[in-house]
Amino acid sequence: MSLAVVWFKRDLRLNDHAPLQAALASPSNLLLLYVFEPSLLVQPDCSDRHCQFITQSIRDMQQTLHTIGLSMTVLMGEMVPILHAIYQQHGPFTLYSHEETGTDATWLRDRQVADWCQGQQVTWQEFPTNGVVRKLKSKSAWANLQRQRLQLPEAQPPWAHAKAVDASSLEIQFPADSLDFGEHPLMQIGGEREARQWLASFLEDRHRGYRFNLSKPEGARHHGSRLSPYLAWGNLSLRQVFNALQQPTTSRRTSRDLASFRSRLYWHDHFCQKLETMQQYERASVNPGMEAGFLPWNQAHHDAWATGKTGYPLIDACMRCLIETGFLNFRMRAMLVAFHSYHLRLHWQPAALHLARLFLDYDPGIHYPQMQMQAGTCGYHTFRIYNPTLQARLHDPQCAFIGQWVPELAALPPAYRLEPWKMTPLEQVMYQFIPGRDYPHPIVEIEKTGQEARQLWWALANKPEVKAITKQLLARINRPPRGFDQDEKDDQ
Ligand SMILES: Cc1cc2nc3c(=O)[nH]c(=O)nc-3n(C[C@H](O)[C@H](O)[C@H](O)COP(=O)(O)OP(=O)(O)OC[C@H]3O[C@@H](n4cnc5c(N)ncnc54)[C@H](O)[C@@H]3O)c2cc1C
Incomplete structure (x- = not known):
């Protein structure tokens, strides 16, 4: 047989x-x-x-x-x-x-x-995996090919006559029984059953408020689908999620939330297709001229970022939350990368590896193109140089998320949780909190670093040799899915 x-x-x-x-x-x-x-x-x-x-x-x-x-x-x-x-x-x-x-x-x-x-x-x-096309011949044909793939009927395994071979001698020869990967109690649990439960709870209820909460570090944990690890490790196919979305919606507001979710599902393959087409996204900056923006390597700055000790409360809260739970929403991921790339001006590759290890949903196809996009090394995206203090005002106005993940700031009133360096000596005595002793001083001045980076990155992007590569890149990579730009605005 x-x-x-x-x-x-x-x-x-x-x-x-x-x-x-x-x-x-x-x-x-x-x-x-x-x-x-x-x-x-x-x-x-x-x-x-x-x-x-x-x-x-x-x-x-x-x-x-x-x-x-x-x-x-x-x-x-x-x-x-x-x-x-x-x-x-x-x-x-x-x-x-x-x-x-x-x-x-x-x-x-x-x-x-x-x-x-x-x-x-x-x-x-x-x-093929989802809508990713191997050896894609025409980038303009990709979006249609992806949609055709996703519209195919779901594969139904005909189990009736399945007969297994005896694999016991292989198990003796290549034993995997002593594997121990430790306990990670605050992380999502793998498996098709769990995936289906997350999908059902999102479609039934949690999607209400999806767009409003998308950029909020706490809100997105509840109102985002949280399907990313299940898609990354294939507990769900994209097709299964699209099919589940066919259910009619009850209100206009809800349907706008689900429309926004649906377009993000298309982003999934859009990014994977980029890596499929250009393996260079993992290996090196796709527009090497943009690397002139980075400073010589500074291990102390990188370590402060990687361990959540930069002195910027939202950056530190996000990193510590990610270390503990394996999840962070899109905006906060982008902000972490922007801090590393623009404010610290450190090369994106060590940051990419650190985040890859921390993201439970790590998927090289999304991760590397996103890293380069957020780090400003493609040369053709808007440079999103987030100010973490402003982001906290917008998306964590009471600093509850900061208080949860940076406990040394939790007893301070929200204004000082956000900017502890602004405490007067009298307030330091009152709250028994000394900036620099109880929580690090900011490692850079973001107003200054942000302005410098903005000027530098735009100047680099306008250099003729960078523009020439930008043109070549745009000719090679697949077009963004329909609605991409509009949805970027949702996530401002
Ligand atoms: C630097 C950086 C690295 C990233 N690395 C990964 C990664 O390794 N794996 C990963 O799954 N996502 C990655 N993302 C994309 C995004 O942050 C996550 O997919 C999203 O936060 C997951 O939350 P959710 O499942 O609640 O998403 P929802 O908002 O509910 O979206 C549904 C699904 O659409 C896909 N999706 C959503 N946003 C994006 C996006 N911006 N780009 C591509 N696909 C998207 C995901 O599969 C997601 O599960 C990265 C983003 C950045 C900025």
């Missing part, structure tokens, strides 16, 4: 899973496979919180599989030796998986797998 190996990557679900459907439709025995790969676990963008989410997702799949007499084989090892061991034990097979828009490390691994498959005459059938 032939064998079908379904290799799960960032598609940790059993529903709407085209590779699984294709494998089940074949007359072959089945091996459902997840592999923790040591060469990827040591990459600087990988963290325990990602692995814990993966483990929870697999556990959830195992529960469902158990009810139909199947199970997932979870191994620890490199893909090529594992595929080779499968080949030796079971003979020729077909490998099924989704395409992955990943980092250089996953591209390299995929190339090694492709070479091995070719050498052994093993067929590797890859299926």
